Amino acid sequence: MRTALSEHDFGAVFGAIRDCTGLSQTQLAALVGLSQARVSEVEAGARRLTGAKLAARISSVFAVPAQLLGFHVDNADPAVGSLASEEMDWVNRRDFVTLATxxxxGSRLHPELERLAHVLPGRLNSVTRPRIGDADIDAIEAISDGFRRWDLAHGGGLCRSAALSQLHQIAALDEGVCSPNVRARLQLATAELASMAGWLAYDIEDHNAARRLWTYALHTAQCADGNLRSTDLMVIILLDMAHQALHLRQPKDAFAFCRLAAATSTGRRHPVSHITAGYIHTVTAWCWATLSEPEPTRRALADSQTGYAAASADTIPPWAWIVTEAEIAAQQGHALYLLSLTHPEFAEPAAARLTAAADGHPAEHERSRAVVLPTLAVAHFRAGDIDSAVRIGQDAVTAVTALSSQRCYARLRDLDTVAARHRSASGVLELRADIAAASAV
Structure with a gap:
């Protein structure tokens, strides 16, 4: 191996890694950012990899010491890919897609995966609990469900710290004694809570914390491979990462997470539910819409609708209670809204779907309604209905200021940017003043 590394004979390196880990060529390709065909050519000796950047990437992914690849190292730590620093910027780190992949x-080849519990945001408090049973897992699941309901009603700001504290307590239970079935349930419940904590962090725009938590959740869910819920949860976490990437205006990363979600949905022991399959296509539609591509967006929305329609009352899993008709309308309307930013003809259909979402969300899902309203107001501006835009914009200000969701305030700022183009219209000046006052609080 040392000889192969020093000569950059990555065909031998790839073959040895796959022999030891059981990775397929497709999986290894996903880790290093190559195509399966390219990996096959390299292993067969038909192609060589000579780029320094690619060599450095392979070094980072597989924790290969830099000297073995011919790189000079000045610091005392010769390992490339030592990424455990708690101060690392998880939003801007270049290898985040690789780490999530x-x-x-579940390759366990990335050096950071086994240390994820130590880089969670906040402090890890020790918990003494020698034995764990099914009742403990029931309680953890109820905790996650409670945080989800709170977020839907009020936003993530007020319960984020509580969720993180609970996660630290529950992560420490990994040292407890339990049966294999309880262990699998514990892993999945821990992943579910970490995923929820990540979403709460995202909702208050703490993007670094969200990415740490989601990566920990993804890895923990992968370890619970035998659980029926594991694949669904992994895919949803990856789609949450794509959601965040779009919010951060990183469409390339969003597409990468969508592709990984699609591959994960079909490449594991248990397939995903129809609900999750529909959501994969929904987020893919958002990606295409962000790139101003109407036809791929339409196709993805049609595939999404097919997936949701295939779900029946006896096949919808209990955790999918959050996927209501109003939520599906919001997802579709958001895709059309994104298209309307460059193709105004989509503004009216976007407004129609977003109106259905806003009207359909119950009172206990007020945060879901509030995040829709600013976008709906923008859609009316784009469609030329200024009166409706101002009226709904005022509703948005009222709804958002009653919550603790920084994401909703980001939508208000987007609304203000569009409203500024219509500053001479009746009511727009007052709307912008109200948005400014709300944002200053």
């Missing part, structure tokens, strides 16, 4: 594949 490694977690989803």
């Amino acid at each position: 490694a977690a989803a594949l």
